[in-house]
Amino acid sequence: MVASGCGGTGRELAPYVDLDGLDLVTRSITLDARAGGAAPRVAETPSGLVHAVGHQNPGLEHFLATELPWLVRAGVRVHVSVVGASIGEYAELARRLSRAPGVAGLEINLGSPDQAGEDLFEVREPYHAASVVAAVRREFPADRPVLAKLRPDLSRAVEGARAVHDAGASGVVLGDAVPAAMPDGRPGGLCGPAITPVALRCVREVTALLPDVEVVGAGGVDGPATARAFLAAGAVGVQVGAALLHDPTTVARVRAALADDLADDLADDLAGGPDDPERTL
Amino acid sequence: MTRTTPVHVVGEVLATKRAGAYRHLTIAAPGVPERFRAGNFVAISVGDGRLARRPLWIHRVKETGAYGPTLDVVVEPRGPGSTWLAELPVGAHVPVTGPLGRPFALPREPVSCVLVGEGYAAAPLFPLAARLRERGCPVSLVLAADDEAHLLSALEARRSARSVSVVTRDGSVGVRGDVAAQVDAVLERADADVVYAAGTTATLAAVAVAAERRGAWSQVALETPMACGTGLCQGCPVPVVAEDGVTRRVRACVDGPVIRGDRVHWDGLG
Numbered sequence: 370m371v372a373s374g375c376g377g378t379g380r381e382l383a384p385y386v387d388l389d390g391l392d393l394v395t396r397s398i399t400l401d402a403r404a405g406g407a408a409p410r411v412a413e414t415p416s417g418l419v420h421a422v423g424h425q426n427p428g429l430e431h432f433l434a435t436e437l438p439w440l441v442r443a444g445v446r447v448h449v450s451v452v453g454a455s456i457g458e459y460a461e462l463a464r465r466l467s468r469a470p471g472v473a474g475l476e477i478n479l480g481s482p483d484q485a486g487e488d489l490f491e492v493r494e495p496y497h498a499a500s501v502v503a504a505v506r507r508e509f510p511a512d513r514p515v516l517a518k519l520r521p522d523l524s525r526a527v528e529g530a531r532a533v534h535d536a537g538a539s540g541v542v543l544g545d546a547v548p549a550a551m552p553d554g555r556p557g558g559l560c561g562p563a564i565t566p567v568a569l570r571c572v573r574e575v576t577a578l579l580p581d582v583e584v585v586g587a588g589g590v591d592g593p594a595t596a597r598a599f600l601a602a603g604a605v606g607v608q609v610g611a612a613l614l615h616d617p618t619t620v621a622r623v624r625a626a627l628a629d630d631l632a633d634d635l636a637d638d639l640a641g642g643p644d645d646p647e648r649t650l
Numbered sequence: 651m652t653r654t655t656p657v658h659v660v661g662e663v664l665a666t667k668r669a670g671a672y673r674h675l676t677i678a679a680p681g682v683p684e685r686f687r688a689g690n691f692v693a694i695s696v697g698d699g700r701l702a703r704r705p706l707w708i709h710r711v712k713e714t715g716a717y718g719p720t721l722d723v724v725v726e727p728r729g730p731g732s733t734w735l736a737e738l739p740v741g742a743h744v745p746v747t748g749p750l751g752r753p754f755a756l757p758r759e760p761v762s763c764v765l766v767g768e769g770y771a772a773a774p775l776f777p778l779a780a781r782l783r784e785r786g787c788p789v790s791l792v793l794a795a796d797d798e799a800h801l802l803s804a805l806e807a808r809r810s811a812r813s814v815s816v817v818t819r820d821g822s823v824g825v826r827g828d829v830a831a832q833v834d835a836v837l838e839r840a841d842a843d844v845v846y847a848a849g850t851t852a853t854l855a856a857v858a859v860a861a862e863r864r865g866a867w868s869q870v871a872l873e874t875p876m877a878c879g880t881g882l883c884q885g886c887p888v889p890v891v892a893e894d895g896v897t898r899r900v901r902a903c904v905d906g907p908v909i910r911g912d913r914v915h916w917d918g919l920g
Contacts, residue, residue, distance in 0.1 A: 377884075381880050384658075385658050417701065422883070425884050425899060612701075614882055614883045615702075617658055
């Protein structure tokens with residue numbers, strides 16, 4: 370699965386990855402277009418990137434008219450990331466996306482670590498997250514998944530995951546970028562292999578304490594080994610994000626490797642080995 | 651302006667050469683040279699846990715050689731990433747994506763062209779000059795730099811340009827001064843119809859303004875930091891005034907890096 374904000378509009382990945390059947394989370398879409406933050410937007414840190422893109426996106430209208438049809442035609446399984454300034458905006462996004470042909474599911478962005486977060490709905494407490502999820506779930510058909518993306522903050526991850534699960538989320542993505550500072554002091558989000566151990570810890574904790582909650586691992590997945598580490602920690606799938614900026618073929622490599630693993634597991638299964646039918650990508 | 655599909659391959663460094671303050675790398679990257687147009691760049695992944703890639707202008711391609719098609723890039727060792735690149739030994743393998751970006755648009759008619767290149771950024775103007783000459787366009791090339799060490803080879807430039815002039819800030823070679831201050835005179839002398847520029851934002855802005863004053867077309871190759879180079883990360887915003895007069899933020903890597911000079915909203919560019 371391609372993580373939100375790292376696959377461009379999808380078209381930019383086409384030269385490097387077979388898009389047919391690929392799960393892709395779009396960059397976060399708002400009701401109205403957003404110009405995004407000032408440059409520089411991305412800064413390099415050891416084994417990571419701090420980004421402050423500020424949710425540049427063309428708005429829902431434009432997305433539905435141009436980007437979504439292109440993705441659907443390319444065979445992409447489109448999960449639309451939604452972010453709003455109020456619960457009403459989240460609900461409106463969910464309502465309109467529920468009618469758009471080709472939307473496989475939604476991912477709820479619960480706030481942004483960069484400056485854009487300041488004029489978005491503020492998720493401080495688990496019940497804030499739960500109210501957003503409940504509002505989205507009411508508008509979006511129950512047979513299609515709604516994922517909630519949480520920050521990999523160990524002190525809040527378990528209660529956050531429980532709250533959004535109870536509010537109707539099909540699963541949680543752990544996790545989002547870690548709040549960080551850009552070199553000039555502006556707020557941003559840290560992603561990349563630098564945060565992998567943090568995200569792995571959160572995934573492990575949530576899957577251990579909340580076995581009913583499906584967790585998609587994210588945070589510095591840069592190849593099959595990291596992806597397997599997330600699955601070993603209990604995740605049912607993984608998202609590939611910042612690594613695509615470094616090597617756009619990463620998602621294809623991870624996908625192929627995990628598909629091979631799955632085939633091996635099935636072979637083991639026939640021989641009475643371990644069973645993991647939930648494993649998806 | 652037709653766009654070709656980029657490829658992501660593992661390139662091999664075939665040769666390195668020091669030239670003043672720069673390092674020229676010759677890289678075998680199958681598929682990239684064949685698709686190249688002047689103004690394209692490659693994004694190279696650097697090692698040691700650095701995630702942002704380094705965009706580098708393609709300086710030259712050779713479609714045939716003992717090692718197959720190769721491309722040349724010019725590296726100025728400034729930060730840790732570019733130093734790492736500049737120190738790559740012959741035989742090193744590096745992931746290369748390219749050719750990327752929108753190349754220079756070429757005139758259909760044999761019109762007078764002025765090319766202004768500053769520092770290592772002048773690199774894409776060399777293959778451009780060769781293409782323009784093939785089309786019968788008289789080419790005047792201005793190479794500018796802080797000093798002689800930061801100047802690309804004027805000798806080499808003479809192969810495809812009708813006239814080559816050199817401007818250095820410290821006067822170590824050629825005319826002393828700031829190229830931006832001399833653009834008007836250069837355009838006048840060459841009776842320029844089209845101006846191509848590659849260099850710092852300040853120089854590009856000066857060229858774009860001077861071209862507009864003369865009623866000449868300008869195409870500028872932007873030097874914007876890019877984290878991915880492929881359009882995925884939205885990290886290289888450029889404010890551009892569209893046909894309808896509305897300013898939009900486009901991405902330097904896929905919507906540029908070559909953009910019409912009169913379209914760039916220079917004050918809004920970081």
